[in-house]
Amino acid sequence: MLELDQLIHEARTRAAASESLAALDEVRVHYLGKKGVLTEQLKVLGSLPAMDRPAAGQRVNRAKQAITELLDARRHTLEEQALAEQLAADAVDVTLPGRGQEPGGMHPVTRILERVQALFTTLGFRVEVGPEIEDEFHNFDALNFKPAHPARAEMDTFYLKDRPLLLRTHTSPVQIRALLKYGAPLRVIAPGRTFRHDYDVTHTPMFHQVEGLLVDKGVSMAHLRGTLTDFLQRFFEKDDLKLRFRPSYFPFVEPGAEVDISCIFCDGSGCRVCKHAGWLEVLGCGLVHPNVLETCHVDTERYSGWAFGVGIERLGMLRYGINDIRMNYENDLRFLRQFR
Ligand code: DAH
Secondary structure (H helix, E strand, C coil): CHHHHHHHHHHHHHHHHCCCHHHHHHHHHHHHCCCCHHHHHHHHHHHCCCCCHHHHHHHHHHHHHHHHHHHHHHHHHHHHHHHHHHHHHHCCCCCCCCCCCCCCCCCHHHHHHHHHHHHHHCCCCEECCCCCEEEHHHHCHHHCCCCCCCHHHHCCCCECCCCCEEECCCCCHHHHHHHHHHCCCEEEEEEEEEECCCCECCECCEEEEEEEEEEECCCCHHHHHHHHHHHHHHHCCCCCCCEEEEEECCCCEEEEEEEEEECCCCCCCCCCCCCCCCEEEEEEEEEECHHHHHHCCCCCCCCEEEEEEEEHHHHHHHHHCCCCHHHHHCCCHHHHHHHC
16 A cells, blocks of 8 residues: 555656656556556456455556546646647737838839820820831831931931831821821820930930820811910929920921920029020920821821820929939839839
8 A cells, every 4th residue: 555655656756757748658658558567566466365356456446547647637737838838939929010011103204104195085085006116117208207318317216137127216107007097087195115326314215205196177286285285284283384386397297396385493584404594395296297197198188187296204304303314214212212
């Protein structure tokens, strides 16, 4: 009896000292295993006198029961400890500040393009895009550039190896494509990339233009002036913006004009941006030359038209106060982040 109580006490101490499930299992094997201490005790029962056996057997079984229970209790404790440690290791500190997400933004050129497009589509203009790889017919010939016209060189054209293919130097060839496709009457706006061999503060070899074309009955310079005034005043959000039409030459219009706006930085009083002229040049325009309409099979007895072409980067530089056009294409995040 004493010996069994001693055994239970010893087992409890060893179980309590076991710091892992594996160590605890060794304790179990030591007492309850096939060759365990208690198993051996049961074996010696046979050597006792018959009348003592039942009582002795019960005592051994109770001891076995007691050890089983204390081992189970310890295992339970160890398992709970392991689970608690695992949970602590996996814990997320919800009070930590987040990593933050930087929202993307539209490129300034895209913003201006979409703005110009929106202002014209609300006036009933359809958006038309032509190919960036053009041919001499659409880029020059059909636009009334004579074969030896210096403008062909002035535009610093990128010719492809197999001439007459070239990278279009302006969006004006879309006038031709749209007229041949839809005929008159017509209102189109043609946004897109254009290419010229040029590079400085105000020129990049790739830049964007939007072309406008309206062909209908009784179209005049007054319509053109009215439409452009409305467009530019809305674009710059300035009701008192003034326009100045200066006679100019483009082969595909007659008369042709360059349009200046009153300087948006000094309201015309003179500043560094307008070089103290009070005016800023923004676009080219004119009444479509009859030769262009005829090439596109438009009846010039019934129809006339106007057209304009505007540089998107130029508009962006004025609207956002960008002083070097090349910043548009350097992908410097300090620049781009300002347009979110
Ligand atoms: N295509 C001309 C250029 O790139 C701009 C231009 C001038 C377009 C007059 C026009 C226009 O439609 O009528 O410089």
